[in-house]
Amino acid sequence: MQGDSTGEPEATVPSSDENDQIAAAEPYLPPATQPIRSVVWAFHMVVPLLGLWLLLSFPAQLNIRWEHPPSHFALIVAIAGVNVVLGLMISQAATRRQDARLLLVSLVFLACAGFFLLHGLATPTIILAKGSFGFDIGQPVGLLVASVLASVSALPLGERAAAAVLARADLLRAGLIVLLVLWGWASLVEGLTPLSAPPPKGGATIGVLSWVGAALFAVAAVQMFRIHRRRPSVMLISLVTAYALLCESMIAGFFRPNWLLSWWEWHFLLTMAFVFVAYSAYIQFRREGSSQGLFDSVALSATVRRIQARYDEALEELVGHLRRMGERGTAAGEAPLATRLAGKFRLTEGQAAVLDRAGQALAAERELSLRLGALVDVGRRARVGLGEEELLQGALERVRAAYGEVRMGLVHSGRVEIGDRSFGVGDFTGDEPVAADGVVVHPLTVKGVLAGALEVPVGTTRQDEALAATLASQLSIALENARLYRELETLFRQYMSPDVAASLLADPDQAALGGSLVELTALFADLKGFTSFSEKVTPGEIVEMLNRYHTAAVPCVLRHGGTIVQFVGDALLALFNAPAEQERHAEMAARAGLAMQAEAEKIAAGNPGYPRFRVGINTGMALVGNIGSPELRGFNAMGDAVNVAARFEALAEPGTVVIGAATRDQIGPAATVRPLGPLTLKGKAKSVEAFVLTSLD
Template identity: 70%
Template sequence: MPTNDPTATPIAGSAGPGPYLPPATQPVRAVVWVIHLALPLLGLWLLLAHHDRINVKWQHNPSHFWLIIAVAGINMILGAMISQASARRSDARLLLVSLVFLSSAGFFLLHGLTTPKMILPGPNYGFDLSQPVGLFVASGFAFASALPLGDRAAAVVLRSQAWLRGGLVLLLVAWGVLSLIPGLTPLSSKPPEQGAGLGGAELLGLVLYGAAAVLLFRLHRRRPAAMLISLITAYALLAEAMLAGMYHRNWHLSWWLWHLLLTFAFVFVAYGAHIQSRREGGTAGLFDSVALAATVRRVRADYERALEELVGHLRRRADSRVPVATRLAGKFGLTEAQAAVLDRAGEALANERELSERLAALVDLGNRARVGLPEDELLVQSLDRARQAYGDVRIALVSDGRVALGSAEYREADFPAGGPIRANGSVIHPLTVKGRLAGALRVPVGRTSQDDALAAALAGQMSISLENVRLYRELETLFRQYMSPDVAKSLLADPRTAELGGELVELTALFADLKGFTTFSERVAPGEIVEMLNRYHTAAVPIILGNGGTIVQFVGDALLALFNAPARQADHAEAAARAGLAMQEAAAEIVAEAPGYPRFRIGINTGPALVGNIGSPQLRGFNAMGDCVNVAARLEGIAEPGTVVIGQNTLDRIGPHARVRSLGELSLKGKEKPVHAYVLSGLS
């Protein structure tokens, strides 16, 4: 039973601090409830304690007869309703609860039919025993219904339902025949003056009712519901009725009391069912709260599948002669008003999910505009993702100042103030890059109130993605023309790599310049100097980059390349050696075509160096500093044109693969100790 009580704490097992305390078990309400159940027992005690003055005898056979017939009839209807619910849900607990009411109502009816001087001429055993027997039989079903039946036990009960129902019907028919035919059995004979009872069986029934009420109350604590409270109260009243009936003072007020208790028990459940049916607008799920936990989970799963079906139909806006809510109403026994509410709720949920999916698509589109992603790939991926959330989205880019979408063409002037154009249930938004028309996006609208805003957001995100990918492409082209690709890639991927500072790295430095460049420059025109340098650098740069090197300086005819920085290379010394030899081969081909050109001389050295961004906050460059780089420059200075000179550290890293000629120990400028150098002639 839902509650708005602010004092109720969360259900056990949830994130709340304590167990759930349903409204019916709040302290004040619990006290009132207990008082209501205790009052009949107090009245019974008063009647029995003051038997002569209060517990008077009142015998009116017709009143008894019609009261019992009416109450038993109502209770039989209630039992049939619960039985129908048990069949619809295939639930063992509901089956057992229905047998509680059918058995107690059936024997109550037989008790009424055996009222003396109505059908039978006088008092009889059947009149005295019918109701105690009915209450005892019902107590067994009540106790079984309150047990936490597992799947296997529930299956056994359901498989036995024909036997249970058939056995109860057979017992009622046999009891009726034996009680209502005069002289046939002792049941239709006159009982003793003190009345007839069941002895110890009545005490057992009392215990079973009490245990059933306690077990159901524990269930109610975990799963509060109005019908559970009604059923708990009914079981408690049936126990009190059995207790009151044990005193066998026929026609006295204490005897009428247990009739009233039975009546109240039946009416209480019927009234609870009536209130809940009015609250829910129907009787389809009236007794679901009493069902087993497995049945409740199955019912909830059915409702979830039904709601998903409804949402799916609403999202597809599927055409059907019968609305999907109406079909589900027939499946679940809902009223017309409930079907209308379900339809509106499903549509609201569908719209909410559609909004969530579109917002998720916008986030995905923003994540797709990555560095280095080609424009065509970006558009294909973005369009596929947008169609999943938005429907039939179309996109086209500008060609010759026009955008062709289907059979229509649009120019920049066709979009008023840069706004969208409406056409046939769609909205067409311009895509802009740097404030100029770059394309157009067509998005279907009109299904929800947020469609226009979401379409505008999609167009804005697509424009940003398109502008980003083109900007990245321009920056990458520009960077790669002015710096090494490894440095450009690092900066584009993470601009923080441009911060001033460096790290100590073992690397191999390659210095190269053109021997005789100054003399050559004095005797030729400046244009020929530029042509010569471009030919050499055009040949050298691809060789260095192809071997994993990073060119960090062009100074006139000289260049500096680093290997193992910033990109790491395990064989950086050998890679630098391969690059130096290949550069000399390419230079030899150039000189063969232009005999007057100067020749490369190359120096290579390996060792630790400080690598990073060097300069100022306004202008900086990627470079390396250290003795390793200085020695490479000195080795390049002593190298003969067309040769590659390497240091001892480089040879050690290359190993026996290098074919070298030793130059011995050399005294280099700025070095206190001599440096052993070698002329590299090849790599095996």
């Protein structure tokens, strides 16, 4: 347990988002510090002092004498009774919470109760026949003792100081009892001490006692108010008010003589101070239904943290209980959670009932959250890319954790088999489920046709039924997506590069006509001798040869991040760094070209009559985009860099890869090349450097 050596705890530090919200809103003020309530509170404090001033300023007209000992005795005994009850309640809370501040506050009320009772017994005609010195100063002395205890209780006691106070709790209580006994013996046994004798001529000298007590009560009120600012509480503000009224009563008690209205106002202020605290405690008791935590807000910050920790433990126990209920239900013989926590925190029956209902609501809320989470997860899995079997298996595992024993079946030969049940198209009317033996079977459809069925345990609320229907709808969407994606793989992706297909799926606007200027590396490849080979063989052999070469070449391009944009007879065009950005695109194109030649050589080695690949690669700026018409278009690249790559391919010897100077420069020293010297290419006014690429480190 940490101490209060640095003062009362600051309020919990809000997050940055909370700070922004606080800055944008009006600043928070505790109830007693809000402007209107502060004015009302100050008015209540000023009115008694104003009344005292009027009584003293116009003594002949207002400050009349009213001497009635029985009324005084009854009033003082009533005040003492209120203080006894409050003192014992706070003392019990101090023992239960092991809190030094509560102990000291309880002694404040018990000291007041004891001295007030003795002051009441010293009222003339009750025990003693006439007024006594003890009667005059008994109440100020008692309030002075209480003010010392109040000022100490309001201090930010550290851990060591609080422990020292608690260790001497019995000694403090015993000391107060001894002091009261001695004071009563001295002031009520006639002729024993000057306290039981008539007051000295000229009145009792109590000025010092009154002003010292008033100052100490003022300090205690200010300190308690500072704690209230950090930890707003009805009980704290009632103590602040009580201490302020006691401060005023000490001031009023300075102005004598006895039995005048100003003297009665002193007693009125005392009554109001303690009745205010008692009324606040009563209101809080009515609101909470228990006295268990009435004075917790007055305790030291370390005690408040300890109490909060116990509440956190109770909340964890509640959450754990709900989790266990979700996993295995309530075990036989296990005490209800509300009963266990009621015993632990001494809750009333009403509070235990509220806690039980809250637990049930939390359990329902948790179950709802789990099911909504499962729906979200199924929706996430419904994204394209997963195979049908993998998708449904993963979805079922996730759903069973939230919905219980959920089963699914798909249509085979026009029927859906789920366990020993069989369903056909005629068993379902539209999307309406079928109820059977504690379960509800929802149809799964693809394009409006029955594709399967989902079996879910019967829910306990209409909300459960709606969630199950939503789950079936979500799984239908997931199943339809999986099958459409499989068709897309077969029909769409096999007719274009995967990169182009993925880009169009993610952003259909990319299919619009037009393009942009980007740097890319173009790779052209074709078969040297294809025409003469075609003249000697049948068309079927031509197709077989092309498919074998392209089957070997295409993976080489794709593996290195290239995009194949077209096949033209025996030739292909691949782009690197388009449409997707690619680092080291020149190097990747060169590696793809060498890999293609390696794979093509394996095919040519087993087929001596086959033509052989030649590859040309060049890097530069080109216009990349969709070219064609609104009815038919294709992804392609145009520009000098692409044309030069085609020229390099036409000049390359079979089995070689020819690259341009820009490509070689971007690859750097990793490329081993053989210069071809300046080349004059068709359509180029200036000569172009080219190199035969032999290897890459």
